[in-house]
Amino acid sequence: MRKPLVSAIALAFAVSAGGVLAMPAQPAATESSLAPTQLPRSVRPTHYDVSIVPHADKLDFDGKVTVDVEVLKPTTSITLNALGMTFSAVTLAPAAGKGGTATAKVTLDEKAQTATFTFAKAIAPGRYRLAMDYVGTIGTQANGLFAIDYPTDAGQKRALYTQFENSDARRFIPSWDEPAYKATFDLSVTVPAGEMAVSNMPVASKVDAGHGLEKVTFRTTPKMSTYLLFFGLGDFDRATTSSDGTEIGVVMQKGKAAQAKFALDSAKAVLHDYNEYFGIKYPLPKLDNIAAPGSSQFFSAMENWGAIFTFEYAMLLDPSISTQGDKMEVFGTAAHEMAHQWFGDLVTMNWWDNLWLNEGFASWMAERETEKRHPEWNTVLDTVGVREGAMSRDAVATTHPIVQKIDTVEQASQAFDTITYSKGEAVIRMLEAYVGPEAWRQGVHNYLKAHAYGNTVSDDLWHAMDGVAGGKPITQVAHDFTLQPGVPLIKVDSAVCNGGQTTVKLTQGEFTKDRPGKQPLRWHVPVIAGTLGSQPVSALVDGQATMKLPGCGPVLVNAGQSGYYRTLYAPAQLAALKQDFGKLAPIDQLGLMSDSWAEGMAGLQPVSDYLDMARATPANAAPEIWAEVAGSLAGLDEYYRGDEARQQRFRAYATGLLEPVFARVGWEAKPGESTSTTLLRTQLIGTLARLGDRNVLDEVRRRYDAQATDPKAVPAALRKTILAIVAQHADAATWDKLHAQAQAEKSPMIKDRLYRLLAVAEDKALARRALDLALTPEPGATNSAGMIASVAWRHPEMAYDFAMAHRAQVDKLVDSTSSSRFYPALGGSSFDPAMIGKIQAYEATIAPGARRPAETVIANIKYRMMVRKDRLPAVDAWLAKHGG
Known part of the structure; x- marks a missing residue:
């Protein structure tokens, strides 16, 4: 499931090295491999045969399900998950057909979200078929089976979709609605004959059901978790292509096929690349991407196996309003959800405490794929912002480890956060750099192959990596970063050059925003450092370390910005880097500025260090650097809210710094300009308007008022920005x-x-x-x-x-x-x-x-x-x- 990521600024408003132990040892972190459950372990499902008749007009549905179950020990009752439904009949019969059928007494527990079926006699261990007739509800929010009403030229339409992650399949099917209870599914739906029904698998048959209805039966799914089942129904079109023998579709409201072309083309390319990278071909015969009107406060897309659900704004591109940023979001969303087809669907975490095995990996894989397919977007620089967003959240007392304890459905829902997504992605990026890309890829392949159609914990991945890491202590490093919370702080204590070699002394601490006296945790931190112009070297820092770097000159720690830690330079070291700021690679410029911002706000170094860097940013700096400066200034402006005199003084300075940059970028796109410049244009317009720049505000209003007579006044690339500024003012x-x-x-x-x-x-x-x-x-x-x-x-x-x-x-x-x-x-x-x-x-x-x-x-x-x-x-x- 994909969730928007925010910048660190917004959240702040959010080879030669020797390690020397300097802190008391702490116990090694471990994790349990036994999947938690909120259900009795005495019964487990193997197959669901589901028949649904939705009544969209009445917002309810009739359901029948027969579940093949294995009773593991004698019991007089069966408890499973059910929510918002009533039962008319529940029976249990031996799978072999011998013996009588037992009728159950039904007890519902809405708070526990369970139904318990109690039988007059004890059920012996063996295989049975549990049959249930029930009525469920169709909601108006994205939980369970839900309806979305939307306008068209032909009038209002209503479409139905399902959303089950994390624990809402129980609203659609009485089921063992936990990820470790994998089973296969047969789904049949009786629906209006003129509408399109979509599910995880292709349609197996259609039969006239009379009264303008037809019964649609889908092919049997692979073994999978309940939360991955999908059903959609509506007045849809479906555009198709294929990749490596798999049919790829985009399903959307009628008349929108042209807006789905980029998503369809992207899915074709991504599927081919993922087949190649994972070394395991996508196993289903088709992969649909379903675009739905509306939105959710929680998510934009969901990785149902073979039937990815996405809200329209994250999949379709409307030429009248969609921007370059929207195009990038569409690709990123598709790449994220398609990565889940392996990480999450083929191999699924045992329980929600290891949710990051789904989300962190899908986020990392999507960024990797975007860099490969669209290098012109320069999204590698976005990885700094992803990491900063995670660190901002991770540096307060209420943070949690990547692998966290989950006891309830609501806690599972809360696990879909910045730590799971962004820290997960950032830590994977660091570990890949530490192990090496090819070894990492082999470890991923070995992990997926060993656990296909099964469930895992994080240690299963680390064991796979241990086998390819060449003796590097991957499990130790991974445990440090996934089983405990917080942000390591690497302090550059000194750097002395002698004989063409620089000796750097590092000390490890912990970066926090709200606990300056906190006793620091301890990590084994993979550190990459170098002097400007020389080849960087790496070390595993545990407590203290001395690194010997080739060359002399300013020392850059976290070169390439793959590490998940903050770097705090001694004043002399930071001064040297600031003086040669223009010689740093853009990604290292962003990393240095981000550390300075966060450490300045936390009181670890003067705030002026960041302001000096922003002021000294060269005119020809990468657009992403100016985007960082603009974002930081906008963040500072928010802190002045309510104090008009001080805010106006700050705004005068901030607009004076940004106006010359915008003058170079201009209102109109130039032939051949970079994607980064295109994105910077809209950010500068928005930031300058937010800062009260009169020239920008006047031009926005002029263009808005002129659009009725001048079609070029509000081009599609600026329409969202201009409308937002007009609406704000x-x-x-x-x-x-x-x-x-x-x-x-x-x-x-x-x-x-x-x-x-x-x-x-x-x-x-x-x-x-x-x-x-x-x-x-x-x-x-x-x-x-x-x-x-x-x-x-x-x-x-x-x-x-x-x-x-x-x-x-x-x-x-x-x-x-x-x-x-x-x-x-x-x-x-x-x-x-x-x-x-x-x-x-x-x-x-x-x-x-x-x-x-x-x-x-x-x-x-x-x-x-x-x-x-x-x-x-x-x-x-x-x-x-x-x-x-």
Whole structure:
């Protein structure tokens, strides 16, 4: 499942080496290989035969399922997962057909999300068929079987889809809804004859069922976990191609096939590359990508085996509004979800504590594939931002290890976070660099081959890597980074050059944002370092280390930025790097700036170090460097919110620094310009507008007003940016105009975006109107929660209080597994100490095991308050010195 990644700035608002032990030894971390379960272990399924009759108009469905089960020890009852359904009949019969059929008494436990079937006599060990007739519900949020209504030129349409990860197959089929209970599935659906039904496997048969209905039966799936089953139904088109003998399809609403071409072409290329890289051919006969209108607060796509579900905004490209950034997102989403077909679907984690085996690997593989297929996008530089996002989250007290303890369904839902995705990806990137790309690839192949159609824990992967790592202690390093939380800090204590060789002394600590006196944890850290212009060398740093580097000159630690750690240079070392900043590779420039920003905000070095680097950024620096500077300045501007005099002084300096850069980039794309420049253009326009740059604001308004008579005034590449700025600065008349435009729009993807833009207004009265609108049916059931969250970015107190005051209504607009994250996040951009108390009051209403997201929001509010109090005076002093 793919989830958006945010920058470190936003979150802060978010070969010769000898190791010397300098800290007391700590016990080696280990993990258990026994899969947890919330169900009795006495019965397990092997095959499901499912028949569904959906009633889309009534938002319910009839279900029949017969499950082949193995009873492992004598029992009088069978307990499985079921939620939101009622049973009319449950029977158990021997699989061999000999013996009578037993009827069950049904007991439902909605809190535990289980159904228990109790029989009059004990069931002996053996094979049986458990048959259940039941009625389930069709929801309006992306949990279980759900409906999405969307506009078309022919009127409103309703489509049905399923979303089961992490634990919502139990809303569709009474089942052993845990990843370790793998089984095969036969699915039949009785549906309107004019609509298209889609599932994991190709259609095996269609039979007229009378009354305008037909029964569609799909081929048997491979052995897989329940959360990977998929069913979709609607007025669809399907475009196809093929790759290595596999049929690839994109399924979308009728008339949108042209918008799916890039996704289809990308899937063809990616599937071929993955077949080659993994050394195991994709095993299903087809791979569909299903594009759905709407959205979720939780995810954008889901890796159902053979039937990837993706919301339209992350798959289709509308030429009237889609940007280069959207195109990159489409490719990245497809590459991520297709990587799951191996990492997650073919081989699945035993339990949700090892979710990173799915998500971290899919994120890493997608980045690798993007770099291969689209080097012109220069996405290798994005890996620094991914790592920074993880470190920002990982540096507060409420962080958790990559491999974490999961006890409940809600905790499993919360595991889909920055640590699982971004830290997982960053650690894999580091380990690949440590082991070597070819050895790593062989280890991945060995792991997948050994565990195909089965379940694993992380140690299964490390054991596979031990076999190819050439004696390197891969398990030790991996355990340090996956079984304990936190960010290592490598301090460059000294660097002395003698005889053409530089001796560097390093000390290991821990980087934190909120615990300056914390006793540091200990890692075995793969460090790559070198002097500028010389070949870097590597060492495994444990406590203290001395590295001998060829050449003399400034020392760069974490050369190439593959390591998951922060580097803290002594002042003389940092000064040397700043002086030769232009000689660093762009990825190392980003790494150095990111470390300086984070360490400056945490008080480990002067804030002025980062500001000096930003000010000295050369005009011809890579666009990504200027994007980093722009993002940092926008982040600092947020800290001044509410203090107009100081903010205006800061804005004068920030716009003065960025305006010449934008003048070179310009409003219009130039022939042959790089992708990075195209992306920088929209970022600079957005940042300068946010900083109140009058020239940009005036030009945005001019273009917006001129679009009726000048088709070129708002080109597709700038349409989203211009609309967002207009919406942010809207007055009542403009807001009404945007509202009317949203009401009239027939493209769901554009319509959804327009409603979201109604919620970004700086004007408090208009923001309140957006909140009120979100509680009506008008925006669409899957868009309303997003509108409330958008209001919260600029008006956190208003949005949070509103959501709490209307909690019963808002609950219906939020994915059921997301509420414990959704509500606290509304207050996340607040500087008001009272917000902490409000979130704590919310915490008291939820289970203790579900409180980590709220605690994380509180920790970041406290951090932001600290930055405002303790760091901004240094920024003010620097501005005074440099003409701000």
